[in-house]
Amino acid sequence: MASDGVIRKPYSGHCRVFFSAVRLSEARGNPPEVWQPIGRLTDEYYPFPEQNLPEPAQLQERYLLHWRAFLQELAQFGAAIHPDTLLALLKKYLWCVPSASYRNVPDISLYEHSRMTAALAVCLYDFLQEPPDSSAQSDVFDRNEKRFQLVCGDITGIQRYIYNIAHKGALRALKGRSFYLQLLLQVAARELLRRLDLPLACLLYASGGKFYVLAPNTSRFSEVLHRFEQEVQEWLLERYDGAIGLVVAHVELCGQDFVGEQHPHPITRKWAEVTEKIEQRKRQPFSARITQGDFWKPLGPGGSIVTCYATGRYLCRTGEEAEKLQAREIFLYEDEEEATPRYISQEQHEARELGRALRSAQAIELLSPDSSGDGYVLFNGWRFIIHEQQPEAGQVRGELIWLNSDEMLPGTLRQNWMFYGGNWAFEGDFDQAAERARGSRLLGALRMDVDNLGQIFRDGLGANATFSRVVQLSTMLDFFLCRISE
Numbered sequence: 001m002a003s004d005g006v007i008r009k010p011y012s013g014h015c016r017v018f019f020s021a022v023r024l025s026e027a028r029g030n031p032p033e034v035w036q037p038i039g040r041l042t043d044e045y046y047p048f049p050e051q052n053l054p055e056p057a058q059l060q061e062r063y064l065l066h067w068r069a070f071l072q073e074l075a076q077f078g079a080a081i082h083p084d085t086l087l088a089l090l091k092k093y094l095w096c097v098p099s100a101s102y103r104n105v106p107d108i109s110l111y112e113h114s115r116m117t118a119a120l121a122v123c124l125y126d127f128l129q130e131p132p133d134s135s136a137q138s139d140v141f142d143r144n145e146k147r148f149q150l151v152c153g154d155i156t157g158i159q160r161y162i163y164n165i166a167h168k169g170a171l172r173a174l175k176g177r178s179f180y181l182q183l184l185l186q187v188a189a190r191e192l193l194r195r196l197d198l199p200l201a202c203l204l205y206a207s208g209g210k211f212y213v214l215a216p217n218t219s220r221f222s223e224v225l226h227r228f229e230q231e232v233q234e235w236l237l238e239r240y241d242g243a244i245g246l247v248v249a250h251v252e253l254c255g256q257d258f259v260g261e262q263h264p265h266p267i268t269r270k271w272a273e274v275t276e277k278i279e280q281r282k283r284q285p286f287s288a289r290i291t292q293g294d295f296w297k298p299l300g301p302g303g304s305i306v307t308c309y310a311t312g313r314y315l316c317r318t319g320e321e322a323e324k325l326q327a328r329e330i331f332l333y334e335d336e337e338e339a340t341p342r343y344i345s346q347e348q349h350e351a352r353e354l355g356r357a358l359r360s361a362q363a364i365e366l367l368s369p370d371s372s373g374d375g376y377v378l379f380n381g382w383r384f385i386i387h388e389q390q391p392e393a394g395q396v397r398g399e400l401i402w403l404n405s406d407e408m409l410p411g412t413l414r415q416n417w418m419f420y421g422g423n424w425a426f427e428g429d430f431d432q433a434a435e436r437a438r439g440s441r442l443l444g445a446l447r448m449d450v451d452n453l454g455q456i457f458r459d460g461l462g463a464n465a466t467f468s469r470v471v472q473l474s475t476m477l478d479f480f481l482c483r484i485s486e
Helices: 056-075 083-094 110-129 158-162 170-196 221-240 266-282 321-326 346-360 430-435 453-459 467-485
Strands: 148-156 203-207 210-216 245-253 305-307 314-317 330-333 342-345 363-367 383-387 399-403 415-418
Touching: 056 083, 083 110, 083 415, 110 148, 110 210, 110 467, 148 170, 148 266, 158 170, 170 203, 170 210, 170 221, 170 346, 170 363, 203 467, 221 245, 245 266, 266 467, 314 321, 321 330, 321 342, 330 346, 342 346, 346 383
Parallel strands: 399 415
Antiparallel strands: 148 210, 148 245, 203 210, 305 314, 330 342, 363 383, 363 399
């Protein structure tokens, strides 16, 4: 019995898998509780949830081995480890360790709890440091002042853009475009963090075309966010002619929004509020650019023109093909069956090349605007390089993100890792793959979607929808989708 008189279940030493806590309808019954065994968060070693837990002695042994492995790897980096690398290392080992062993249902990992605590601390510090007279002890504990901002960014037009391909080699282009948009989302979030001087821990979630950032509610916040959105929209409009865009919305938070037992939880209402604002912004695409005079100027000349064979977008005037080819602004689409030359855009050419390189990619390197060098172009001077072989530490100038591998290079490099299910390829072409099939000599395509996702985040956790739980649910859902995509 606890000191408060409540009789609690014996603590299992494991994190309860978050999906078993989601309830959309009591009539559907309660799913069985499953627990996450102790193990590294890797594609190769991922331990699937289980109902039958080990004996205490066996659990103690698992924890001891897990802790020793963590300390051994941490020692390879030394005291000068980059904070982002440390964050990736904590995710690798602490994702399955409960943050509060004394709770009745330990369902928040030590990783999520630690990074959320760090994010809140950084934002609180920035807010209190802005006015020179607000560093008094009494101000720190004020839970009613709006000190935080929850920011959501949403890339629009993803489906239309990705599938706007109609030519031979479409699979490579499709893979390249899909991966490119994932990186574009990550870079947009990182650029916003860079402008606000915030660490990666403040990036709550970035997947499925959306990112969420926790930021301090400082006087410069609105100006930075507006300029960020405007510049992203300008770049996307110039590069994609409005095919894809980015909308941003935000809501203010106070300390009271992170606590409470009522249903719906205060933070749930805030998540719903920022989601509603995003949906409104989607109905006003490029609103940050529409007030500028050049927005209404005609795009592209009239008369005889050359369009992209893959997407139908304008490339150049007829007669300018040779000049544009030499400048590598357009590329020749080679097809032996076509007698008339056809051309594709630089963006389409890069998507095909990227799709080809991803087959054997070991890592990608994100280069910030401050880094020199070439690479695939991203927003605002950001670029990225595909490493098909493990790079030497001295060759890395940016953030190294390993694909399906958590084995990071020792030292002070900025590193991370991600699960990616697209670095595979058929042996041979489609016809050869179909011939090897059992049964019908056909190929199929599978698309999956999560039903009621918005309702899950709004109502699924009920009164237990704390800030950490909503973020953990997002992380585990993202990991689950990455797993099944492989």
